[in-house]
Amino acid sequence: MKRAWWKEAVIYQIYPRSFMDSNGDGIGDLKGITSKLDYLQYLGIDVIWLSPVYKSPNDDNGYDISDYQDIMDEFGTMEDFDEMLAAAHERGIRIVMDLVVNHTSDEHRWFVESRKSKDNPYRDYYIWHAGRDAQTPPNNWGSCFSGPAWQYDEETDMYYLHLFSKKQPDLNWDNPKVRKEVFDMMTWWCDKGIDGFRMDVISMISKTEEMPDGEVHGLYGDFSPYCVHGPNVHRYLREMNEKVLSRYDIMTVGETSGVTTEQAKQYAGEDTHELNMVFQFEHVEWDGPGKYGKWTDERLPLTTLKKIMSRWQTELYGKAWNSLFWDNHDQPRAVSSFGDDRPQYREASAKMLATCLHMQQGTPYIYQGEELGMTNYPFQNPAEFRDIESINAYREWCIDGPVSHEDFWPCIIFKSRDNARTPVQWDTSEHAGFTTGTPWIAVNPNYREINARAETADPDSVFHYYKKLIGLRKEHPIIVYGKYEPLLEDSEELFVYTRTLDGEKLLVVCSFCDHETSFTIPDPFVGAPCIISNMGNNYDSAQMTLKPYEAFVLKK
Ligand code: TEU
Numbered sequence: 001m002k003r004a005w006w007k008e009a010v011i012y013q014i015y016p017r018s019f020m021d022s023n024g025d026g027i028g029d030l031k032g033i034t035s036k037l038d039y040l041q042y043l044g045i046d047v048i049w050l051s052p053v054y055k056s057p058n059d060d061n062g063y064d065i066s067d068y069q070d071i072m073d074e075f076g077t078m079e080d081f082d083e084m085l086a087a088a089h090e091r092g093i094r095i096v097m098d099l100v101v102n103h104t105s106d107e108h109r110w111f112v113e114s115r116k117s118k119d120n121p122y123r124d125y126y127i128w129h130a131g132r133d134a135q136t137p138p139n140n141w142g143s144c145f146s147g148p149a150w151q152y153d154e155e156t157d158m159y160y161l162h163l164f165s166k167k168q169p170d171l172n173w174d175n176p177k178v179r180k181e182v183f184d185m186m187t188w189w190c191d192k193g194i195d196g197f198r199m200d201v202i203s204m205i206s207k208t209e210e211m212p213d214g215e216v217h218g219l220y221g222d223f224s225p226y227c228v229h230g231p232n233v234h235r236y237l238r239e240m241n242e243k244v245l246s247r248y249d250i251m252t253v254g255e256t257s258g259v260t261t262e263q264a265k266q267y268a269g270e271d272t273h274e275l276n277m278v279f280q281f282e283h284v285e286w287d288g289p290g291k292y293g294k295w296t297d298e299r300l301p302l303t304t305l306k307k308i309m310s311r312w313q314t315e316l317y318g319k320a321w322n323s324l325f326w327d328n329h330d331q332p333r334a335v336s337s338f339g340d341d342r343p344q345y346r347e348a349s350a351k352m353l354a355t356c357l358h359m360q361q362g363t364p365y366i367y368q369g370e371e372l373g374m375t376n377y378p379f380q381n382p383a384e385f386r387d388i389e390s391i392n393a394y395r396e397w398c399i400d401g402p403v404s405h406e407d408f409w410p411c412i413i414f415k416s417r418d419n420a421r422t423p424v425q426w427d428t429s430e431h432a433g434f435t436t437g438t439p440w441i442a443v444n445p446n447y448r449e450i451n452a453r454a455e456t457a458d459p460d461s462v463f464h465y466y467k468k469l470i471g472l473r474k475e476h477p478i479i480v481y482g483k484y485e486p487l488l489e490d491s492e493e494l495f496v497y498t499r500t501l502d503g504e505k506l507l508v509v510c511s512f513c514d515h516e517t518s519f520t521i522p523d524p525f526v527g528a529p530c531i532i533s534n535m536g537n538n539y540d541s542a543q544m545t546l547k548p549y550e551a552f553v554l555k556k
């Protein structure tokens with residue numbers, strides 16, 4: 001298997017708005033990131049995936065871009081960006097930008113022009129359709145952020161498509177002028193010296209010609225058969241690869257919600273000349289569309305999680321590259337959704353989850369604060385939400401819709417993206433050291449127990465456990481390139497697998513339960529040295545009793 005720096009890297013995602021505020025306006029910014037690069041270098045990460053920092057009206061916190069080649073006012077200036085990029089590179093840390101080109105902001109000059117008239121030169125940069133009549137959109141598709149996916153525009157008496165908010169009109173990728181604009185902008189950023197792109201909903205850029213009604217789930221029709229993995233998506237990615245990506249030593253990861261392992265082999269195949277890897281979402285979107293779409297407080301059964309992860313490990317091996325993650329800026333906090341955030345189990349389960357993920361085959365991603373074991377936020381009322389997705393969903397399902405607050409509230413506070421967007425908890429000073437002002441979103445009140453200052457000083461902290469895992473990945477090629485094989489697949493309590501490379505073998509054992517469980521170390525591993533454990537127990541005898549959320553790795 002070909003070696004590559006992005007296969008051997010550990011990637012850290014920064015959501016700049018909530019990472020570190022340097023000027024007291026309560027909003028994270030680029031100078032704040034620069035001030036924390038020593039912390040990230042100490043953790044040992046190799047790459048930062050930077051959520052969008054471009055000019056934006058922040059309808060969707062930067063995922064609605066009004067100028068791809070300028071910096072958002074709240075985050076600072078292009079000089080601040082250049083300073084951060086240089087400071088990261090000085091520390092051997094690469095910077096991967098978030099490329100959001102399925103849609104722009106409605107305040108982007110292209111859209112301002114496009115909506116002016118039907119014969120404007122920019123008209124076909126976006127997707128315009130006549131309504132069925134003045135009050136009825138072209139079809140029944142629903143937006144990811146509630147409401148219809150079409151917005152009526154009086155100026156030209158037509159509707160435009162927006163799969164996300166109505167301030168995020170979808171670009172028309174079938175228009176070669178759009179593709180050229182995007183490729184030129186990507187080239188401009190690569191020439192500045194960035195190190196790659198995370199590509200936002202890149203599997204949605206090609207839509208079918210026909211746009212019929214979709215199957216109704218909840219209140220609207222499903223657009224995905226017509227807008228996800230569309231007819232030209234691979235052609236457009238190969239064109240992007242040929243005109244931009246292949247010309248630089250950069251890495252690319254596609255956000256491809258709904259992707260299957262078969263499709264992933266095309267998007268991220270070793271020699272398909274598209275992307276290096278993709279994010280699959282089966283383990284985090286297993287429940288949708290559920291009772292209330294994605295909104296559920298159900299937890300994923302362990303056997304389901306193991307089936308999903310094992311399938312991705314085995315089916316991509318040697319053919320395409322896995323991305324490994326528990327959470328990001330769109331998901332609840334890992335320890336609250338896959339672990340156990342009760343105080344007596346939080347640290348052990350956070351370390352167990354880290355072991356389970358970082359010993360798998362693929363590139364691991366750490367979402368800001370995950371290395372501290374940060375938890376979901378204790379929401380008390382809808383006024384605390386800041387995310388357009390949660391605000392709109394609560395209105396659609398509860399205020400305007402048929403669902404009671406009592407039924408819906410546990411679901412929305414479990415899955416709300418705002419759980420991941422509370423400020424990183426740096427220390428025990430006011431607002432957890434994130435800002436000297438008033439934070440744009442509340443800080444989790446548990447920051448006095450969970451913060452970077454305490455954890456960097458405590459060798460037994462979740463932070464130091466992540467640091468050790470990252471170090472092991474650099475020390476042992478088997479962790480990066482070894483073949484994965486599942487064990488105990490029917491166990492509802494243990495996630496156990498092996499890795500094999502050139503005669504070396506790892507045994508990875510993770511307890512996902514809050515009670516003691518018995519375990520027998522398989523023959524070849526009895527007496528093998530333990531390279532990491534979250535309990536520091538003795539693993540010399542074959543028969544053993546695992547403590548709640550115990551995790552360990554043996555290497556022979
Ligand atoms: O997310 C795309 C996406 O699929 C999300 O709707 C995700 O599935 C959902 O939020 C899970 O609850 C990307 C970005 O990561 C997200 O932050 C943006 O809001 C969205 O695209 C539009 O750019």
Ligand code: CA
Pocket residue numbers: 021022023024025026027028029074
């Ligand atoms: Ca600021």
